[in-house]
Amino acid sequence: AQSVTQPDIHITVSEGASLELRCNYSYGATPYLFWYVQSPGQGLQLLLKYFSGDTLVQGIKGFEAEFKRSQSSFNLRKPSVHWSDAAEYFCAVSVRGNAGNNRKLIWGLGTSLAVNP
Amino acid sequence: DAGVTQSPTHLIKTRGQQVTLRCSPKSGHDTVSWYQQALGQGPQFIFQYYEEEERQRGNFPDRFSGHQFPNYSSELNVNALLLGDSALYLCASSFGLDSYNAGELFFGEGSRLTVL
Numbered sequence: 001a002q003s004v005t006q007p008d009i010h011i012t013v014s015e016g017a018s019l020e021l022r023c024n025y026s027y028g029a030t031p032y033l034f035w036y037v038q039s040p041g042q043g044l045q046l047l048l049k050y051f052s053g054d055t056l057v058q059g060i061k062g063f064e065a066e067f068k069r070s071q072s073s074f075n076l077r078k079p080s081v082h083w084s085d086a087a088e089y090f091c092a093v094s095v096r097g098n099a100g101n102n103r104k105l106i107w108g109l110g111t112s113l114a115v116n117p
Numbered sequence: 118d119a120g121v122t123q124s125p126t127h128l129i130k131t132r133g134q135q136v137t138l139r140c141s142p143k144s145g146h147d148t149v150s151w152y153q154q155a156l157g158q159g160p161q162f163i164f165q166y167y168e169e170e171e172r173q174r175g176n177f178p179d180r181f182s183g184h185q186f187p188n189y190s191s192e193l194n195v196n197a198l199l200l201g202d203s204a205l206y207l208c209a210s211s212f213g214l215d216s217y218n219a220g221e222l223f224f225g226e227g228s229r230l231t232v233l
Contacts, residue, residue: 043224102173102214107159
């Protein structure tokens with residue numbers, strides 16, 4: 001079955017520290033992978049995406065993620081966290097739907113990031 | 118360039134009532150998807166509309182229905198509301214179906230529904 005697992009429900013880091021949020025997926029075909037961020041009271045914003053090619057992808061706000069096929073992982077990283085990065089982070093995999101060529105996103109449950117000053 | 122807009126932002130209903138939520142996609146987008154996000158959970162896919170037709174659907178009962186208009190805007194209707202329908206309802210737009218961009222979504226800020 002297709003699924004996305006984010007093992008860490010909640011993470012707290014100090015401002016300026018490095019960050020890694022974990023994501024593991026289960027999907028038989030080549031995955032299209034995404035990280036989204038949801039700030040309090042706001043909708044989801046795409047941080048970065050992986051479709052093919054270079055396994056290290058760069059996103060907005062200084063984030064990057066590395067696709068590791070052997071580990072079925074797509075972990076999100078940032079070298080130095082800012083207080084404004086406190087938010088909910090969701091990993092998602094795009095899979096083909098039940099009919100025709102449709103696609104849909106399968107989401108993880110999210111990781112809540114808190115940043116200490 | 119307007120992004121995805123949703124209305125209303127907040128609403129309160131009682132059990133058994135019906136609700137309609139509205140969404141205008143990002144300019145240039147023709148596909149609209151709806152998601153339900155319960156508190157502390159990830160988004161759950163409800164359904165997707167393209168060319169005014171429901172193209173695929175998640176595991177939601179028939180009480181959840183929708184519509185897409187010629188201008189690509191969309192409505193989500195929920196009948197016979199239950200307490201468990203309380204959630205943030207997110208609309209997302211994208212361009213095309215069988216394009217990798219179909220997985221790259223632009224989200225609205227959501228409509229927060231509370232059912233009492």
